Amino acid sequence: MKKNERQRSRPPHWTDWLLPASSSVAAVALLIACFGWWTSRTATEKARAFAKEKLETIAHVVELAAADESVKAGDITAMLDVLGPREGLVTAERVDHPSEPTISNPDLVSVDVVLPRDLGVVHLVDVIERPWTASDLLLPGAVGLGLVALVLGATFYATTRTSGLRRVGSALRAIHAGEKDHEILRVADRFGPDAVAWNSLLSALQEVVHAPEASQPNRRDENVRAGHLPVGALDAMPFGLVALDQNRRVMFCNGAGAVMLGLNRSEVIGESATTCEAFSEMHGQIDEVFSGVTPRVTMDITRGEETSRDIFRVTLRSLRKDDDAAVLLIIEDVTQTRIADEARNSFVAQATHELRTPLTNIRLVVEEAIESGMAENPALTHSLNIINQEVRRLDRVVADMLSVSEIEAATMSLNIDDTPLARLFADLESDYRAQAREKSITLTFTLPAKLETIRADREKVALLLHNVLGNAVKYTPEGGHVEFIAEQDPEGLTVRVKDDGPGIAADDHERVFQKFYRTDEARISGTKGSGLGLALAREIARLHGGDIELESELGRGCEFIIRIPDPRSEGMNQAA
Known part of the structure; x- marks a missing residue:
């Protein structure tokens, strides 16, 4: 045997496999550790955000209740005593003065909200349902140790038991490189049964190399196997x-x-x-x-x-x-999701019903004072007008929440009656004229010379228009322009609300009509909103047989097109 053949026949030392095997094990262990850490951290942050949002929603409801002049500190405390156990909170209390945060437990999240009218501070604490704990990492750790043992064992086995297979592999690579001499491709029989089988295969191949080509095998079974689902x-x-x-x-x-x-x-x-x-x-x-x-x-x-x-x-x-x-x-x-939605809708509906009665009473008393001329002092008259506007705005917020609950429960219905558009548009302009003036916004109403009544639900159409026009005034920067254009024909009413605000990206045109959706645009991130207005507006338009469309580009403002058909038109009668 030649010297180079003896070197080629000598099995490699086990240390030749140590470095790559160790690198593989280290890489697998590091990957498992990183994946476990990232999964735990991501899930914890999501749980924290969910708990924070839940506390903020509860605090907002309590804050709305506290705005009622008839609500006292004891009423707030009683409300928290009910909400705390119902929502599973750790702490739900009212304190007289705000204090420095003292919660250091990473499994807890808290929210403090200062109530109006010196009613104190609402202090809420909830538990973060952490999806991962340290014990949860035992399984990835065990898997990692198992992989280490497996790789080391495989390495040892390969170096001691697979010499024949490795040399057969070298012969296959030589074939791939173009080697055709069978004598060169043979492996010495002393390397075990793998080498003997390889040599037998070479001999059989040499016998049939000149035989007629065999027919192509039927691939049907292979295709069927390839189509099997895992x-x-x-x-x-x-x-x-x-x-x-x-x-x-x-x-x-x-x-x-x-x-x-x-x-x-x-x-x-x-x-x-x-x-x-x-x-x-x-x-x-x-x-x-x-x-x-x-x-x-x-x-x-x-x-x-x-x-x-x-x-x-x-x-x-x-x-x-x-x-x-x-x-x-x-x-x-989706059973648990539906149960949670129903519980939320029930809570919102109950809270809004409780808020609506005192708001209505306040509005009636203020309007009576204004109309009776009791407030002869101009300053007092101005104050009463502001109170009236703010009460009406808060009443619309409550109406939004109640309407969304009706939509979720599929109980929203329309009270169709003759709706005088002239009075409706006049009230709308009066409500937003002062707000536009505060921001130096030019608010323009372009209306037909004569407006006919339409058959619609007056309150819900007013809510629809308030939500769309209110959004335009809210998001238009100071010194901007908002235009309200109404057109009426026998088929119904078309309203266009244009502004020169920041605009909305094309990908968000449909998403803005989803409940609680707010765009990530940095220019409007500081503007507060419930995320319900446009969703509710579209639902009301569709209940009337119409719809709302949006035309907008980033930096070019928005135009909302509202169409409300009149059921008295011939087209609606044929559709009915």
């Missing part, structure tokens, strides 16, 4: 997945989907969704997606009794034509 991975998902084929038969159902729909996986595969009782509520939506009317449909279904009901959100999506599956059903359990 059942193990999909079963670990928290939401259900059900796939229907072109004939509407169930071809796949993961574990979560079977549990949510009450199916037996072994029995439902191959069953038609048309005859399966579990899909009875979805037949219409399945037909829409299969027919191509819409590529995606979302619906909610309820299972169980009222006392123990489960609510699932089902999204049906059409798939590519070259896929075996035609429609995919994605099922999410």
Whole structure:
């Protein structure tokens, strides 16, 4: 044997594998540690933000209640005694004077709000539901140690037991490089059964190298295998997945989907969704997606009794034509979300109802004082006018909250009657003239010479217009312009509200009509708002059979186009 052959036959020392193996282990351990730290930190910050938002919402409701002149300090304390246990707060109390923050526990978050009329300070404390604890990192740590042991063990095994395989690998690389001499590619039999098998393979290959080409193997089975869904991975998902084929038969159902729909996986595969009782509520939506009317449909279904009901959100999506599956059903359990929404809506509705009565009384007394001429002093008259404007503004805020609760509960209805537009627009201009003057904003009303009445809900149309015009005045900078343009024809009413404010990016045109949505634009980040006005305005317009559109660019201002049809028009009668 030649010297270079002896060197080539000598197995490599185990230390040759130590450095790369150690680097791999260190990299895996570092990755696991970083991922665990990042996941814990991100989830904790989200939990903290959620708890903070919850406390601020409760504090805002208490602050609105405190604005009522008839509410005393004892009433605030009683309200907090009820809200604290109901919302699961650690502390919900009223103190006379603000104090320095003393909470150092990172698992707690607090909010202090100074109440008007020297009623003291609301002090709220809640627990952050931390999704991760130190013990939760034991599993990643154990996995990391297991990987270390596995890599070291594999390294040791490779250096001592796989000499033949490594030399076969060298021969394969030589083939890839263009080597065709079988004698050079052979491996000495002393390197074990792997080397013997390799040499046998080379001999067999040499015998058939000149044989006629064999026919191409049938690839059908391979294609079928390539199309199999990763059942193990999909079963670990928290939401259900059900796939229907072109004939509407169930071809796949993961574990979560079977549990949510009450199916037996072994029995439902191959069953038609048309005859399966579990899909009875979805037949219409399945037909829409299969027919191509819409590529995606979302619906909610309820299972169980009222006392123990489960609510699932089902999204049906059409798939590519070259896929075996035609429609995919994605099922999410939204029971807890719906329960939380209902509890929030109930609380908001109760709070707004309680606030509305004293506000109405205050407004009536002030208006009576103004109209009776009791306030002959100009300064007193001015003060009463300001009180009247602020009470009406607060009444609109309460009306917004109550209307949103009605929308969420699907109980909002319209009181259709003859609505005089001239009086409605006059009140609107009066409400915002002073606010525009304070910001040196030029507020222009362009109205037809003659305005006819329309059949609509006067209060809700007024709320719609207040929300849109109020937004324009609020976000227009000092010295800007806001224009209110009304047009009326036999079909109904069209209102355009234009401003030269900061504008809204195209991606946010639809999002601004979502509840509680506020853009991230830095120029308006300091402007306060509930995020309900535009969402409520669009809902009111659509309840009347109309809609609101937005035309805007960043830095170019906004134009909101409101259309409210008159049900007396011929077009609306035909639609009815």
